[in-house]
Amino acid sequence: MTLNSIFFILFSITLILSSVFSMVSKQMIYTLLWAMLVFLMVAGLFLLLGATYNSMVQFLIYVVAIPVLIAVSIMLINQRGQNNQLFKRKYSLWVLIGIFFLILIIGEFLSLNNDFFEIIRSCSVYVNPYSDLYSITRNLLGVYPVLLLEFAAGIVLTIVGLSYYGK
Amino acid sequence: MGNSIFHCVTTYNYQIVSLILFFVGLLGVTLSRNLIKILISLEFIMNAVNLLFISFASYKSEQAYLGYTLVIFSTGMSALVLSVGIYFAYILHKKFGTIDVIKIYDKYKETGKC
Numbered sequence: 001m002t003l004n005s006i007f008f009i010l011f012s013i014t015l016i017l018s019s020v021f022s023m024v025s026k027q028m029i030y031t032l033l034w035a036m037l038v039f040l041m042v043a044g045l046f047l048l049l050g051a052t053y054n055s056m057v058q059f060l061i062y063v064v065a066i067p068v069l070i071a072v073s074i075m076l077i078n079q080r081g082q083n084n085q086l087f088k089r090k091y092s093l094w095v096l097i098g099i100f101f102l103i104l105i106i107g108e109f110l111s112l113n114n115d116f117f118e119i120i121r122s123c124s125v126y127v128n129p130y131s132d133l134y135s136i137t138r139n140l141l142g143v144y145p146v147l148l149l150e151f152a153a154g155i156v157l158t159i160v161g162l163s164y165y166g167k
Numbered sequence: 168m169g170n171s172i173f174h175c176v177t178t179y180n181y182q183i184v185s186l187i188l189f190f191v192g193l194l195g196v197t198l199s200r201n202l203i204k205i206l207i208s209l210e211f212i213m214n215a216v217n218l219l220f221i222s223f224a225s226y227k228s229e230q231a232y233l234g235y236t237l238v239i240f241s242t243g244m245s246a247l248v249l250s251v252g253i254y255f256a257y258i259l260h261k262k263f264g265t266i267d268v269i270k271i272y273d274k275y276k277e278t279g280k281c
Contacts, residue, residue, distance in 0.1 A: 008176045012184045019191045019211060028203060035207050038188075042214045045181065049225045051235050054242075058217075061246050066210070070203060073253045077203075077260045098197075102190045 007048055015041035028074050029162050036067050036158075064154050071162055181222035189215035202256040202266040206249055213245035 022034030195208030224234020
C-alpha cells in the first residue's frame with residue numbers, strides 16, 4: 001500500500017461524504033463549510049495527479065476566494081427562516097431514479113471489459129518528479145514558508161468568521 | 168480487476184470519484200430550492216469535470232500541460248459564472264424577497280412580470 005493510495009482513498013472518501021453532507025445540511029453556512037472541504041479535497045487530488053499549479057489555483061480560488069464571496073452574499077440576503085430543504089414529496093421519485101441510474105452507470109463502468117478500459121485500468125497515473133509530495137512539502141516549508149502561513153491563516157480566519165456568523 | 172486500488176491508483180479510480188461528484192452535483196441542482204445551493208452544486212459539477220480533465224491529462228505525460236492549461240481556464244470561468252449567478256440571486260432577492268426558486272416562480276406567475 002503506497003502513500004499515493006492512502007492519500008487517494010482519504011481524499012476521495014472525504015470528498016464524497018462532505019459533498020453529500022453539503023447537500024443535506026439545513027443551514028447555508030454549513031453547506032458552505034462542507035463545500036469548502038470538497039474543494040480542498042479536489043485540490044488534494046490534483047496534487048496527487050501531478051498538477052501542482054492547478055492545485056494551487058484551485059486552492060486560492062475555491063477555498064479562499066469563493067467562500068468569502070458566498071458568505072458575503074449569504075449575509076446580504078440574510079435568508080434565515082427560508083426554506084433550505086431539498087424537495088421531499090414531489091421529487092423523491094426523481095431521486096430514486098437518479099440513484100438507480102448512478103448505480104447502473106457505475107456498474108457499467110465496472111463491467112466493461114474491452115481494450116480501452118483495460119488500458120485505462122492498467123496504466124498508472126503519471127506523476128512528474130517535481131510533484132512528489134515530499135518535494136512539494138519541502139519546497140513549501142523551505143523556500144516559501146510565508147505562503148504556507150498565509151494559506152493557513154486565511155483558512156482559519158474564514159472558518160472562524162463563518163462559524164461565528166452561524167451561531 | 169487486475170490492479171487493486173491499494174496497490175496502484177489508476178486514472179480509472181479518479182474517473183469513478185469524478186462521476187460520483189458529478190452526480191451529487193446534478194442531484195443538488197435538480198433537487199434543491201435555494202438558489203445559492205444550486206450555484207454551489209454547479210460548482211461541484213465543474214470540479215468533477217476538472218478532475219476528469221486532469222486525470223485524462225495525466226494519462227499521457229507528454230501532453231499533460233495541455234489539459235492543465237485547459238483546467239486553469241475552466242476554473243476561472245466557473246468562478247466567473249458563480250459570481251454572476253450570485254449577483255442574479257441578490258437581484259432576485261431584492262425583487263421578490265426570497266431566493267426560493269418555487270416561490271420566485273409563483274410570484275412571477277402572479278404578477279406576470281419580472
